[in-house]
Amino acid sequence: MKQQGRYKVSLTPPGQDSAASRTIDSDPQGAFCFQAKPGDYSVHVSLPEAEVKAGLALQPQALEVSLVDQPLTDLLFTQFMASVSGKVYCLASCDDLSVTLQPVSRQGERRTVSLPGNSDILSFSFDDVLPGKYKVSITHEEWCWKHKSIEVEVLDSDVVGVEFRQIGYILRCSLSHAITLEFFQDGSKPENVGVYNLSKGVNRFCLSKPGVYKVTPRSCHQFEQDFYTYDTSAPAILTLTAVRHHMTGLITTDKILDVTVTIKSSIESEPALVLGPLRSLEEQRQEQQLQEIQLRRQERERRAAEEDGGARDDSPPIQEKADDLTGPFHYEFSYWARAGEKITVTPSSKELLFYPPEVEATITGESCPGRLVDIAGRAGLFLEGKVSPELQGVEISITERGTAAPLITVATNEMGAYSVGPLHSDRQYDISASKEGFVLSPVEGTLGDFKAFALAGVTFKIKSEDGIPLSGVLLSLSGGQFRSNLVTQDTGLLTFNNLSPGQYYFKPMMKEFRFEPASQMITVEEGQSLNIDITGIKTAYSCYGAVQSLSGDAERDVAVEAVGQGECSLYSEDTVTDEEGRFRLRGLLPGCKYLIQLRAEGNDHIERALPQHRAIEVGSNDIEGVNIIAFRQINQFDLSGNVHTSPEHLATLSSYVLMLYSTLSRSQYDFTLPQVTFTSNGYHKHVTLTFNPTRKVPDQDVAQGSYIALPLTLLLLLAAYNHEKVIPLLLQMVNRIQGVRSMAQVSGDNAALDEAKRQAKRQKARRT
Known part of the structure; x- marks a missing residue:
C-alpha cells in the first residue's frame, strides 16, 4: 500500500456472528497475528471509512483459512488496484486523440492518455485505478461522438470494453436569420445528405461523413452567396449574413x-x-x-400497345376534363x-x-x-364609337362629368373608329370630337358616334387699282354664329377656314379707300373653297412727317393734327407719333388745304413748335417730308453757389448738413428739426428725417378774459365816436405789424440756419 497504518483485523469462526469475533490491531507495517485453536476461520480487515472513501480497498475482502496442526504464516491482504480500458472507433483516420479519466465522487488526479496513430480504431488503458466512480471522456471538439463521456465504477475487478464511437463532424455556423440549410456531398449515397432547420445565432450540428459539403440556404432570405462549401478536414465557423428578403x-x-x-x-x-x-x-x-x-x-395508350393477342378493350375511353x-x-x-x-x-x-x-x-x-x-x-369601362363617313385623325376627348380638363384624348383610326379605356365604371363621362376643317355632331340615339361635315373655306384677295396687294384692310365676315374681323398683311390675302355650310356677309374697310365690291352676301357649300377678288380705289391721301427735338432726337407720343382750311374747314385728321417720332395723317381729301400742327390738347410736355404749323395742299399723291421741331417744357431746377473760405480750410470741407424745415407755429407745437450730416462720396446717398411734432396744451385762464373785456368795450366806443381819426391810425398799425411779422419770419429762418450751423460745429466732421 502507498501508506501504511494500523488496521483492525477480525478472526471469526464459521457460522458465528460478530460477537464471537476476535479483533486485533496490525502493527504499522501491517503485520498481525492470532493465537487460535485448530478449526476453520474467516479473517477480515476493517478499513476506516475515510480511507474507503478515498479509494482504499483490499483484496481479497476476506480470507477463509483452516488451522490444523501448524501455524499459518502466508496470510496476505494487498491493496486492490484496477485497470480501465477501451477502444475509440473513428469514421476515418483517428489522427491524434486523447482520453481523460477523472474521479466523480472524490478529488483526485485527472489522468489523460494520448492516442497517436492514423488507424480508424485505437485502444486506450488506465492502470492502477483506485475503486470508485469515474468519468471517461474523449477530447475532440470538432467531432461528434455517440457518447462524449462515459461513467464507470471500479469495484473489485478491472473495467474493460469502454467504447467511444465517432458519429460525425461538427459544423458550427453563425446565422443572421433563422433558416433551413441543405447539405449536399458529391459521390454520397444518397446524394442529398440532409436538411437542418437552424435558428438565428450560432448553431452546432453533425455531418455524418467526412469530405467537402455544398451548403445551400433555403429560406425567405437571400445571402451573400447562393451556396457555401465546408470541408470537414479544415473545420471553421461558417457565417451566413442575409442581404435580401x-x-x-x-x-x-x-x-x-x-x-x-x-x-x-x-x-x-x-x-x-x-x-x-x-x-x-x-x-x-x-x-x-x-x-x-x-x-x-x-400511359393507357402505351399499355394498350404492349398487349399482344389479348382481348381488346371495346369500352369507351375515359373522358377526363380539367377544371x-x-x-x-x-x-x-x-x-x-x-x-x-x-x-x-x-x-x-x-x-x-x-x-x-x-x-x-x-x-x-x-x-x-x-x-x-x-x-x-x-x-374597367370602355368607351367606343365611330365617325361617319369614315374619317381618320379625329380628336376624341373624354372628360369626366363635372370637370373641365379632358381626362384622355385619342384619335380615330383609318376606319374612323376609336376605343378608350379602361375607365372607372362608377363614373359618368362626356365625349367630344373635333378635327380641323370639319364639323362633328353627335349621332342621336348613340353614345360616342359622330357625323362629320367637311367645312368650307373662303379666300379674299384685296389689291389696289394697279394690282398691288393692299395691307391694313379690315375685312368683316359674318354668318350664322360665325363672326370674324381680320386685317390684311403685305400679301393682301385673307383666308377663312372651318366655315360651316351656309350664307355669309363680308365687307372690306380701310381709310382712304373704297372697295369694289363694297359688301356682298355669299353662299358656301360643304367642303367648298371660294376665292373672291376685291379692288381698293384710292379716295384720299396721307401726309407723312416727323416730330423731332432741336438736337434731332425723336419725340414720341406727340399729338399731330391736320386742320382743313377754307371750304375744307369741316375736315380734320389727327394722329400720334411713334417711337421714332414719325407720324401719318390719313384721309386727307384731294383739292383741300390743311395746316399741319401740334395739337393743343395732349401735348402738355411740349412748350412750343417750330414752325408753329405747316401748310399743305393735297393733290393726287401722298405728301411726305412734313417735319416739325418741338421744344419741351423745362422741368428741372439747378442750384449753385459759392463757398468763401481761406484756401487752407478747403481740405476740411467735405461734409454736408441736411436739415428739415417746418412752418408749424412753435407757440402751438413742440418739435425738433432733424438734421443729418453726410459725405458726398460714392454715387448715391439716402437719408431719412423723422419729424414728430406734438401740440401744446393751452392754459385755461378764465380771469384774463374778464379783465380785458371792459377796456376793449371802452376802446370800441371811443373808436366809433372818433372814426375819422382812428381808421388811418389803424391802417398804419397794420402795415407796421406785417413788416414786423416778415422780419420775424426771416429772423426765424436765420435762427434755424444759425442753429444748424452751431450743431454742425458741435459735430466733429469726419473726413471720408
Missing part, C-alpha cells in the same frame, strides 16, 4: 387579362423591375391538370428587397383598373416579410 404580393381580379407589375425602389442604384405579364394561379393549376391528363392518356376557370383569379409576384428598402408597386393592364392604383411597402429585414402587397383589379 423575399416579399410577395397578390393581385385579385374578376377576369383573366394581362397583368403587369412595376416595382420601383427607393435605392437609386436599384433599377425599376417589370414583372409580367403574370399568369394566374388558376391558369397554372388548369395547365398542370391538363399535363397530368395527357400523361395518363399516354373550368372561374373567378376570382389570383396573380402572385415576388421581390427580393434589401433591409430598410422602400418599394412602390404599380400594377397595369389594358382592361383592368386597380384599387389602390399603387402600394408602398418598407422591408425591415428582421423576419420574413411575407405578403406586403394586396391589390384588387376590376374590369
Whole structure:
C-alpha cells in the first residue's frame, strides 16, 4: 500500500456472528497475528471509512483459512488496484486523440492518455485505478461522438470494453436569420445528405461523413452567396449574413387579362423591375391538370400497345376534363428587397383598373416579410364609337362629368373608329370630337358616334387699282354664329377656314379707300373653297412727317393734327407719333388745304413748335417730308453757389448738413428739426428725417378774459365816436405789424440756419 497504518483485523469462526469475533490491531507495517485453536476461520480487515472513501480497498475482502496442526504464516491482504480500458472507433483516420479519466465522487488526479496513430480504431488503458466512480471522456471538439463521456465504477475487478464511437463532424455556423440549410456531398449515397432547420445565432450540428459539403440556404432570405462549401478536414465557423428578403404580393381580379407589375425602389442604384405579364394561379393549376391528363392518356395508350393477342378493350375511353376557370383569379409576384428598402408597386393592364392604383411597402429585414402587397383589379369601362363617313385623325376627348380638363384624348383610326379605356365604371363621362376643317355632331340615339361635315373655306384677295396687294384692310365676315374681323398683311390675302355650310356677309374697310365690291352676301357649300377678288380705289391721301427735338432726337407720343382750311374747314385728321417720332395723317381729301400742327390738347410736355404749323395742299399723291421741331417744357431746377473760405480750410470741407424745415407755429407745437450730416462720396446717398411734432396744451385762464373785456368795450366806443381819426391810425398799425411779422419770419429762418450751423460745429466732421 502507498501508506501504511494500523488496521483492525477480525478472526471469526464459521457460522458465528460478530460477537464471537476476535479483533486485533496490525502493527504499522501491517503485520498481525492470532493465537487460535485448530478449526476453520474467516479473517477480515476493517478499513476506516475515510480511507474507503478515498479509494482504499483490499483484496481479497476476506480470507477463509483452516488451522490444523501448524501455524499459518502466508496470510496476505494487498491493496486492490484496477485497470480501465477501451477502444475509440473513428469514421476515418483517428489522427491524434486523447482520453481523460477523472474521479466523480472524490478529488483526485485527472489522468489523460494520448492516442497517436492514423488507424480508424485505437485502444486506450488506465492502470492502477483506485475503486470508485469515474468519468471517461474523449477530447475532440470538432467531432461528434455517440457518447462524449462515459461513467464507470471500479469495484473489485478491472473495467474493460469502454467504447467511444465517432458519429460525425461538427459544423458550427453563425446565422443572421433563422433558416433551413441543405447539405449536399458529391459521390454520397444518397446524394442529398440532409436538411437542418437552424435558428438565428450560432448553431452546432453533425455531418455524418467526412469530405467537402455544398451548403445551400433555403429560406425567405437571400445571402451573400447562393451556396457555401465546408470541408470537414479544415473545420471553421461558417457565417451566413442575409442581404435580401423575399416579399410577395397578390393581385385579385374578376377576369383573366394581362397583368403587369412595376416595382420601383427607393435605392437609386436599384433599377425599376417589370414583372409580367403574370399568369394566374388558376391558369397554372388548369395547365398542370391538363399535363397530368395527357400523361395518363399516354400511359393507357402505351399499355394498350404492349398487349399482344389479348382481348381488346371495346369500352369507351375515359373522358377526363380539367377544371373550368372561374373567378376570382389570383396573380402572385415576388421581390427580393434589401433591409430598410422602400418599394412602390404599380400594377397595369389594358382592361383592368386597380384599387389602390399603387402600394408602398418598407422591408425591415428582421423576419420574413411575407405578403406586403394586396391589390384588387376590376374590369374597367370602355368607351367606343365611330365617325361617319369614315374619317381618320379625329380628336376624341373624354372628360369626366363635372370637370373641365379632358381626362384622355385619342384619335380615330383609318376606319374612323376609336376605343378608350379602361375607365372607372362608377363614373359618368362626356365625349367630344373635333378635327380641323370639319364639323362633328353627335349621332342621336348613340353614345360616342359622330357625323362629320367637311367645312368650307373662303379666300379674299384685296389689291389696289394697279394690282398691288393692299395691307391694313379690315375685312368683316359674318354668318350664322360665325363672326370674324381680320386685317390684311403685305400679301393682301385673307383666308377663312372651318366655315360651316351656309350664307355669309363680308365687307372690306380701310381709310382712304373704297372697295369694289363694297359688301356682298355669299353662299358656301360643304367642303367648298371660294376665292373672291376685291379692288381698293384710292379716295384720299396721307401726309407723312416727323416730330423731332432741336438736337434731332425723336419725340414720341406727340399729338399731330391736320386742320382743313377754307371750304375744307369741316375736315380734320389727327394722329400720334411713334417711337421714332414719325407720324401719318390719313384721309386727307384731294383739292383741300390743311395746316399741319401740334395739337393743343395732349401735348402738355411740349412748350412750343417750330414752325408753329405747316401748310399743305393735297393733290393726287401722298405728301411726305412734313417735319416739325418741338421744344419741351423745362422741368428741372439747378442750384449753385459759392463757398468763401481761406484756401487752407478747403481740405476740411467735405461734409454736408441736411436739415428739415417746418412752418408749424412753435407757440402751438413742440418739435425738433432733424438734421443729418453726410459725405458726398460714392454715387448715391439716402437719408431719412423723422419729424414728430406734438401740440401744446393751452392754459385755461378764465380771469384774463374778464379783465380785458371792459377796456376793449371802452376802446370800441371811443373808436366809433372818433372814426375819422382812428381808421388811418389803424391802417398804419397794420402795415407796421406785417413788416414786423416778415422780419420775424426771416429772423426765424436765420435762427434755424444759425442753429444748424452751431450743431454742425458741435459735430466733429469726419473726413471720408
